[in-house]
Amino acid sequence: CLGGNGGSDDVIVPGTNSGFAPFEFTQGGELVGFDIDLAEEAISRAGYEVGDWTDIDFKSLIPSLNEDNIDLIAAGMTITDKRQQQIAFTDPYYESNQSVLVSSERDFSPESESDLSGAIVGAQSGTTGEGEVERLVEEGVLDAENVRQYDNYTLAAQDLENGNVDAIVVDVPVAQNFADSRAVEVAFIIETGESFGFGMRQDDDRIQDINDALAEIEEDGTYDDLVTEWFE
Ligand code: ARG
Structure with a gap:
């Protein structure tokens, strides 16, 4: 080949x-x-x-x-x-889970999936994080019209800081990296047990x-x- x-x-x-x-x-x-x-x-x-x-x-x-x-x-x-x-x-x-990332400057602090009810939630298109968001729509936790898709996670994190979304779902190590450099924090983890x-x-x-x-x-x-x- x-x-x-x-x-x-x-x-x-x-x-x-x-x-x-x-x-x-x-x-x-x-x-x-x-x-x-x-x-x-x-x-x-x-x-x-x-x-x-x-x-x-x-x-x-x-x-x-x-x-x-x-x-x-x-x-x-x-x-x-x-x-x-x-x-x-x-x-x-590499092993990873998904995390729910929120702004550290607003008082939206979900502790579990059900707390996301009614929230605007984003993820990168085509990712497993987006798959988790879709699952939450299917389970009736999120409304389909409140889902935001991003071509890259940097734009998603910016939207989170700007208050255009309430939460984004992203791989834990990347969420932690954003939390180190931006006004965002990990609200809770979804144990997906992924391997890269x-x-x-x-x-x-x-x-x-x-x-x-x-x-x-x-x-x-x-x-x-x-x-x-x-x-x-
Ligand atoms: N681990 C997730 C997936 O496989 C997200 C990967 C996103 N990677 C990236 N370079 N933006 O869907």
């Missing part, structure tokens, strides 16, 4: 969706973060060349991978059954090399160093 952009098998072109710190975000115009470092380390240890990163909407990542525009998704993407019907995932590299994996095409045999590299990165302490660098 050909690499992304019709390139060679020796190059792995990674794709992501920034605005998801500390996994992937831009700093001085540069794409940085835990996923960026981990993916680059895994690709090069597996013996491939790291192609130029593509930064696109989260919901475009899987189509882009299957259209050969990119070869690997590194985007804090949760391994789900539905996605596994479309793409393959590497071994899991890198996505690759189902017919791309290079996934085995990436898995071997990930195992090595974990065994030799490089993984822990990256965790310390980006999460502590």
Whole structure:
């Protein structure tokens, strides 16, 4: 099979969706973060060349991978059954739950899902966080017209600060990162028990090399160093 952009098998072109710190975000115009470092380390240890990163909407990542525009998704993407019907995932590299993030400057402090009744709630389009919001609509906790979808989580967090939404549902480590830098706080956690994996095409045999590299990165302490660098 050909690499992304019709390139060679020796190059792995990674794709992501920034605005998801500390996994992937831009700093001085540069794409940085835990996923960026981990993916680059895994690709090069597996013996491939790291192609130029593509930064696109989260919901475009899987189509882009299957259209050969990119070869690997590194985007804090949760391994789900539905996605596994479309793409393959590497071994899991990070565990996460969802959190309900609210403004710390308003007195809306929900303690459980039922407290969200009547609230305006947002999430990024195509994410598992959006899936939780949809579940709350189905369960009758939220009204469908009170749901807001965002192309990226930075815009969602801004809307939360501005009071345009009452809460957003986002992965815990990202919520904590927003809470460190903005006037927002985690109200409560939804225990979804998600595992992140890198996505690759189902017919791309290079996934085995990436898995071997990930195992090595974990065994030799490089993984822990990256965790310390980006999460502590
Ligand atoms: N873990 C969630 C999911 O897989 C959210 C990922 C969002 N990632 C991003 N880079 N914006 O749906």
